[in-house]
Amino acid sequence: MMGNPQDELHKEKHAKYFVRFLKLLPARLSSHDSTRVTIAFFAVCGLDVLESLDLLSDETKKEIIDWVYSYQIVPSETGPKTGGFVGSSTLNITNSDANCGTHRYKWGHLAMTYTGIAILVTLGDDLSRLNRKAIVEGVAAVQRPDGSFSATVEGSEHDMRFVYCATAICAMIDEWGDVNKETLAQYIRNSLRYDYGVSQHFEMESHGGTTYCAIAALFLTDQLSILTTKEIEKIKRWLVFRQVDGFNGRPNKPVDTCYSFWIGATLKILDAFELTNYSENRSYVMSTQNIVVGGFGKWTGSSADPFHTYFSLCGLSFINERGLGKIMPSLNISMRAYNQLKERHKAWQLENNFDEVRLDID
Template sequence: MSDEATTDEEKGIFGGLFVNKHVEYIKSLDKRHDEIEYWMTEHLRISGIYWGLVALHLLGRENELDRDKIIKYVKSCQNTDGGFGGHTGHDSHLLYTMSAIQILVMYNVLDQINGDKIIAFVKSLQDESGEVSGDCWGEKDTRFAFISVAILSFFHAVDQFNMDGVIEYVRRSMNYDGGFGSQPGGESHSAQVYTCLAALAIAGRLDIVDRDRLSGWLAERQLKSGGLNGRPQKLEDACYSWWVLSSLKILGRVHWVDRQRLCAFILSAQDTEDGGIADRPGDIADVYHTCFGICGLSLAGFDKYPLDEIDPVYCMPVRIAERAGLRSWMNNVPKTWK
């Protein structure tokens, strides 16, 4: 049969979404040993696997990767302090520990690692005030406040943490525009908004948030192209399809952005020849933007292909979050937001 006679669906193209191309792109990432980018991003290896696996799950193609090989590799990245590095032999960091746990949860093998050691590692990074560092070197950020709480919630150990300190740190990072920064006094940024909202959702303290003001600030992140930016006066970027929409989902205000125009922007950032999604049209695709672009399509209700529903707090498919007992955060959302 000629290409002309082949339908879009037979090519794996659904409503402009190049499903088969994206699957093949993700599968190829661990085979590019002749490219400098492969070696320059060694420290991101475990997060790269997480991003790729989330995208494949949303596309309904999670079995395309070698499950046993990935599980073995992830376990090899755990250090004696209980945390995980971005690659075997790398220092532990909360970012990579979170990615490792998410991978193991998606494969339903979290019980294969020592949870007590991970809990101890996370607790060791919180100081007396309740603020949390990403690693032993002491950098503090609202990202780490969220990640620490999220990791502990996987093991039902949030009550072992100084949650009052975390909540106060997040509250002090809230700005006059309703947004949140990376720390008290930091500029509001969409990614930090997500981390703070997600932390408050798990903690049951969304009452701190100015819902209307924050929803308005997030809705203003949509530009004429349909894409979203991270803060005022910046370019649109496909990854903010996740950071902005996940926050609006928690707030119950996804409908405050034009979702059709956003989907069109994400689709325009695809590499239609080699697969993957870039930050914006014409740029080079990468697995990070591929993951969060597809997450954005899921949150926006893209209906040309049966994408799995994504949980806006844990950035994993809803069905997996439910299996892991992680959807209790929804009970903490004020009734008037639903």
């Protein structure tokens, strides 16, 4: 008797789905054109989770790496601290991409910087073209007095999303510069709500996505100890209660496949993921799978998109789905990529030690 095809993970179709998004974006995503780097992040890192990066030739990988670097902003030494990455050339106000990185009206965006660096790490780039000094200065420049971060130096929302992006960027480039970790941690603590979820900003509603951002940021800055043992246990309880079959992001809201990552990764960081029901989680995620053209939707019967496809696969990875790579929960990249990144950190540290010795000799 044939099994239900919906219960089988169609890896090849999902891999082809991501490859298509690296070649051509559908018209319905035209409104996201200014954030193309994030779409590329879902596609590239999704292929990595599927252990299918070999579908991209070395030439294609190099083209993607060069494309990401073309959006790096390198400000002048005397100008504003605007280092980082932009999301696409859509808003380029120069005559050529070559001038993009130094134009005074161009500035990095934390989300684009995070996803851009993650792509480079995932594709195995040596990161030698990263201007780490400009990037960490750009991150520090958008930190606000309350510890939160804006997306850009010219102002934007300032909330937990960008707190996470800032810490992930600094962790990946192994530079913290003038980022104030203590006020960052206090901002997170001030956003802990009465029900022990974490809100997007002070006095707002607890949310699964921002709880992930907060806990991951504390983990990456080695400051989880700012929370008491009792508080951490209460946070775990709030997270576990988000499961219906899949997970929702707030009480009395519908389940959504992306929360298999947001809630699952947070529980992974807190070493409590085993408290969830694996089979119910899998059953819901697989019910949203498009078995014809690939991809996952947010709900059963909804259209697939790169965002929910990537996070669905991450959620399946957490429950040890066969054929998927492991995820590093706090950085949201594969363990394979993370291990490569650690080797790059060691090389940077050796270079720094060599420079210090040379200065002593001089």
